[in-house]
Amino acid sequence: MQPVSVFIKTIEVRLQTGPDIADITASLQRVIRESQVISGQLSATMVGSTGSLTTIEYEPGVVEDLKRAINSLAPPGMEYEHEKAWHDGNGHSHVQAALLGPSIALPVRNGRLKTGTWQQVVAVNHDNHPRTRAVEVTVIGALE
């Protein structure tokens, strides 16, 4: 058992009209390196209610399959109550993001993110226009 420290960072990611999916694994690795944490956990949270975080094998096929599945969960063309008051065309975006969830917790081992070889951390924009999304990252763990 080791005493632990905390390190915080905001990362930004440019995303196209949703569902768009970006690999943020390298950015998270940089945050861990900067934190100097060797052993502990990283949590990341999407700021805003039309974005989400998860992990996938980041290759074009899975990215396309996941986009389709996300649009099946809450199709863009359907009628949404959110639209009736706000008329901003993103009722589906809110539902999609709520179902996927805004946060993720990941292991830090030997000073690096430990995920599977074909498992990348991704940020998803569900909004109906391109957005630069902020992800808040917190690393908590031992420095040796």
Place this chain on the structure above:
Amino acid sequence: MQPVSVFIKTIEVRLQTGPDIADITASLQRVIRESQVISGQLSATMVGSTGSLTTIEYEPGVVEDLKRAINSLAPPGMEYEHEKAWHDGNGHSHVQAALLGPSIALPVRNGRLKTGTWQQVVAVNHDNHPRTRAVEVTVIGALE
């Protein structure tokens, strides 16, 4: 890097027959204030297998849209194996809650929860009767 402390609290939220959705953001802000943590993370976990946590823009339209989407994922009227043994009418509640997930991790910055301006943390009751649900909150971070 700062040494970190831990603070725990149980919050309770009264919810109607599921899917019902309550904004718990203010309760979490109070827990953070009480914890005196300035910088770190808050994790929250729904106690019980027919509830879940996520974030949404908490306005009546999105709340209604999310309720409908949740009931599409696992409709109340369908046949469930859980019913055959237990006859408590909440087979759909269990499936809905498992798909949304019981936990969330959120950033604490400058002594406050940092979410988007239109992003609230919500507790969802999926059960087929009103319930006062407990949410376990853990704040870990630096006090200065």
Place this chain on the structure above:
Amino acid sequence: MQPVSVFIKTIEVRLQTGPDIADITASLQRVIRESQVISGQLSATMVGSTGSLTTIEYEPGVVEDLKRAINSLAPPGMEYEHEKAWHDGNGHSHVQAALLGPSIALPVRNGRLKTGTWQQVVAVNHDNHPRTRAVEVTVIGALE
């Protein structure tokens, strides 16, 4: 407020062809006992992009209902882009796992995992063949 320590552990769980669901609650309780953490949180993350973690009431009916719901989200028989390049037959596995999510955060109270009486933590294998899956566990909290 107490100073906190960190403890890490890898647990392994044998799972059949997906969707298969195993109760890992007892394994997590053992990790907490070994960590000597009394008060804090446990985070767990599925290693690999075709597995996920959530909580359910672990009884045969719910297990069966959840398997069906998972296969409805992304049915095994559909056409997936992932297949066109990789031909490994698990396009649905990737989508299912991404939607459920790889991680969970849980409260540690009085030296034990605090979940509901009928709420167990489960690991899900979505892959199209049996796998021994690794789950990375991080316990952070106070030792007294």
